[in-house]
Amino acid sequence: MSQRIVIAGGGYVGLYTALKLQHRLRRGEAEVTVVNPENFMVYRPLLPEVASGTLEPRHAVVPLRAVLKGTRFVAGRLTGVDAERNVATVAPYAGPELNLEYDELVLGLGAMAKLMPVPGLAECGIGFNSLAEAVYLRDHVLRRLEIASATADPELRRRALTFVFVGGGYTGVEALAELQDMAVDVLAGYPEIDPAEMRWVLVEALDRILTTVSEDLAERAMTELGGRGIDIRLGTQLESAEGGELHLSDGTKFQADTLVWVAGTRPQALIGELGLPTDERGRLAVDPTMRVHGTRNIWAAGDCAAVPDEGGGVSPPTAQHAVRQAEQLGENLVADLRGRQALPFRYRGRGEFVTLGKNKAVGEVFGRKLDGSLAWAARRAYYATQIPTWNRTIRVLGDWLVGMPYGHDVVDLGSREQPRGAFEEAAGHR
Ligand SMILES: Cc1cc2nc3c(=O)[nH]c(=O)nc-3n(C[C@H](O)[C@H](O)[C@H](O)COP(=O)(O)OP(=O)(O)OC[C@H]3O[C@@H](n4cnc5c(N)ncnc54)[C@H](O)[C@@H]3O)c2cc1C
Numbered sequence: 001m002s003q004r005i006v007i008a009g010g011g012y013v014g015l016y017t018a019l020k021l022q023h024r025l026r027r028g029e030a031e032v033t034v035v036n037p038e039n040f041m042v043y044r045p046l047l048p049e050v051a052s053g054t055l056e057p058r059h060a061v062v063p064l065r066a067v068l069k070g071t072r073f074v075a076g077r078l079t080g081v082d083a084e085r086n087v088a089t090v091a092p093y094a095g096p097e098l099n100l101e102y103d104e105l106v107l108g109l110g111a112m113a114k115l116m117p118v119p120g121l122a123e124c125g126i127g128f129n130s131l132a133e134a135v136y137l138r139d140h141v142l143r144r145l146e147i148a149s150a151t152a153d154p155e156l157r158r159r160a161l162t163f164v165f166v167g168g169g170y171t172g173v174e175a176l177a178e179l180q181d182m183a184v185d186v187l188a189g190y191p192e193i194d195p196a197e198m199r200w201v202l203v204e205a206l207d208r209i210l211t212t213v214s215e216d217l218a219e220r221a222m223t224e225l226g227g228r229g230i231d232i233r234l235g236t237q238l239e240s241a242e243g244g245e246l247h248l249s250d251g252t253k254f255q256a257d258t259l260v261w262v263a264g265t266r267p268q269a270l271i272g273e274l275g276l277p278t279d280e281r282g283r284l285a286v287d288p289t290m291r292v293h294g295t296r297n298i299w300a301a302g303d304c305a306a307v308p309d310e311g312g313g314v315s316p317p318t319a320q321h322a323v324r325q326a327e328q329l330g331e332n333l334v335a336d337l338r339g340r341q342a343l344p345f346r347y348r349g350r351g352e353f354v355t356l357g358k359n360k361a362v363g364e365v366f367g368r369k370l371d372g373s374l375a376w377a378a379r380r381a382y383y384a385t386q387i388p389t390w391n392r393t394i395r396v397l398g399d400w401l402v403g404m405p406y407g408h409d410v411v412d413l414g415s416r417e418q419p420r421g422a423f424e425e426a427a428g429h430r
Contacts, residue, residue, distance in 0.1 A: 003030040003337050006088050006102040008078040010036025010064050011044075012322035013108025013302035013329070015388070018071050020330025030337060033072040033100060035090050039064050042131050043387050045319055046396070048355055050134040052178035053409050057135050059395040062388050074098065081105065081274050083295060104297045104333050107274075107284060108326070111265035111303035111317060120242035125166075125261040128175045137260065139414035141179055142186070144257055146412065149192040155255070161198045162256035164246060166238045167263035168204030170212060170354050173221060175260060176202055180230060181357030186410040201231045201256075203238055203248060205263070210362075212316070213352055217362045220371050224356050265317065267304040279306045283314075288344030290329050299333070301325035301345075310346055321347060353379035358403075 005021065007014045014034055021032050046060040065073050076092035088105055090098045113127035127133055144160040151157060163183075165176040180200045187195055202209070202225070209232065210218040222232060237249040238259075247253050267282045277285040277293045283306040285293045290307055292298040301307055302322040307315045315321040324347040332342035353363035353375060361375035370378055380400060384393050415421070 002028055003103040004101060005030050005032045005104045005106070005333060006100050007032065007034045007106040007108065008088060008090075009106075009108035009110060009302075009304075010034050010038075010041050010073075011108060011110045011302065012041070012319050013106070013110075013326045015041045015062060015064065015067070016323050016326030017106055017108065017301075017330045017333070018068050019388070020327050021333060022068065022070060024330060024334045030103075031072065032070075033074060034064060034068060035074045035076055035078055035088075035100070036064060037075065037077050039073065039075055043383075043392075044129070045383060046387075047128065047131065047134040048174035048178040050131065051128075051137050051175055052182040052357070053138050054178070054182075054358075054403050055396060055399045057131055059392065059399055061131060062392060066391075067389055074100075078107075078109070078270065081276070081298070083275070083298060086297070102297070104299065104336065106329065106333070107271070107292075107298065107300040107304060108302045108322075109268040109271060109304045112268050113261060114264040114266040115261065116263065118238055119240040120244075121238070121259075121261060124241045124244050125259045128171055128260055128262050129265065134175075136417075137175070137179060137258075138182070139412050139416075140258065141183055142410060142412035143414045145183065145186070145190050145193065147257075148197070149190045157197060158199075159244065159255040159257050161193070162201070162254060163199070163258040163260075164201045164203065164238075164256045165260045165262060166203045167261065168202055168206070168209030168232070168234075169262065169264075170210060170352065172202065172204075172260070172262035173209055173225070174355050175262060176200060176230070177225060177356040177360070180228065181360075182408045184228070185358075185408045189410055196229075198229075199231065199254075200229070201233065203233045203236050205235065205237045207235050209234070210354060213354065213362065213364050214369065217364060217369055217371065221354060221356060221362050224360055224362075224371075265303065271304050279314075281306070289332050289342035290325060290345060291332075291342065297336075299329055301329050307345055310348065315345070315347070316349065318349065318352075320349060353382065355379060358407075 018034050040061040040063050043060050049055040050057050050060050076090040079091050080089040088100045148157045148160040165172045239247045245255050279285050284300040286300050286305050288308045290299050290301050303317040309315045328345045335342050351365035355361045359373045359376050361379050363370045363375040
């Protein structure tokens with residue numbers, strides 16, 4: 001009888017595990033089902049460029065139904081796992097819960113923002129982990145420029161033109177750098193705003209930014225950002241944000257319409273509710289083959305799992321690790337179905353790029369340090385070749401090509417948050 005493999009999560013782990021199975025399984029050997037809330041996989045390293053409008057949002061994602069041929073796709077959320085009965089429960093967009101029976105279950109649910117108990121943060125802040133957040137932030141920043149240019153009220157202008165990012169890891173630095181680059185680029189179209197009125201602040205609790213690259217590269221990034229007038233506060237924490245009034249631990253107080261919280265992630269909260277073993281950080285505890293401890297047929301990888309690495313530690317939560325884990329996991333599932341032994345995950349990180357805006361980046365590849373336009377070009381070449389399918393590669397290259405001579409687009413599509421506004425207004429005038 002054909003075996004049933006259920007993959008919960010259609011991100012890096014889900015997509016690459018399913019692609020591996022698609023390639024390796026014999027006809028009729030297993031039925032594979034992928035469950036994900038959206039029918040696309042988000043290519044997260046490209047999100048900062050979605051936020052700056054350099055990339056069209058649809059070009060930075062991979063449509064799951066189009067690439068996963070022969071794999072069943074269910075749009076929904078995993079809500080529970082009955083490990084005794086081998087049943088995964090899934091909530092679809094509408095209708096009753098589905099019970100998916102499995103012989104093998106893969107958990108690749110990724111991560112969510114890790115919030116601190118900062119008063120006002122949950123009400124005023126926004127994260128930077130999803131496509132929706134990246135698209136929203138672009139329109140939000142452009143809307144702030146419109147607000148500031150239409151008013152003479154100094155307080156309103158100051159508040160609109162103050163953009164604060166908390167967290168100096170690569171997500172925070174890239175998001176801030178790309179958005180600031182966009183705002184500076186489009187400012188020529190806002191003669192009412194003096195560029196010196198814009199305030200971009202990066203708040204970092206540690207005494208350095210970008211802890212995943214070497215210190216001198218982080219310094220180069222600091223110099224680049226500082227040179228652009230970005231106010232970097234090291235060794236500083238956000239203490240409160242009630243009503244948009246930000247209090248920092250260095251005593252500074254100011255108002256800001258934009259507060260982006262990028263100070264860490266944690267595994268999806270559901271992971272802790274599944275009744276499966278987790279480590280002290282809430283990640284699923286797995287052996288080196290990525291099988292969840294104490295189970296025979298549940299596997300986990302990526303940001304929601306503590307996958308042991310060769311050095312005796314745990315793999316970092318990066319896309320490059322998630323892809324390699326998924327490929328090994330796919331092999332292990334095939335091995336398990338065929339009664340062979342699963343093999344341990346082995347991979348050593350190759351480096352990292354951090355975009356700092358158009359023509360600017362820092363990077364470290366196989367120990368070689370790069371910065372400026374060379375790092376920027378190398379980063380682009382890397383991602384263009386890594387994103388799955390030629391279709392996406394060509395769309396991404398097309399966006400980059402068009403962006404070269406034309407710069408950033410200033411169109412603010414924030415009105416899509418109230419798509420029924422005009423219709424409701426018309427209804428009010430019947
Ligand atoms: C802005 C940003 C930039 C990044 N840049 C880089 C970079 O330059 N280099 C790098 O190596 N890494 C980078 N990363 C990290 C990298 O994206 C992650 O490590 C990687 O996405 C982890 O893969 P994953 O499959 O574990 O999770 P994800 O890719 O996040 O996928 C998890 C999937 O599970 C889905 N899901 C969640 N809950 C449920 C549920 N209940 N049921 C079903 N599905 C569910 C989610 O919707 C998502 O589709 C970046 C991350 C971000 C946010």
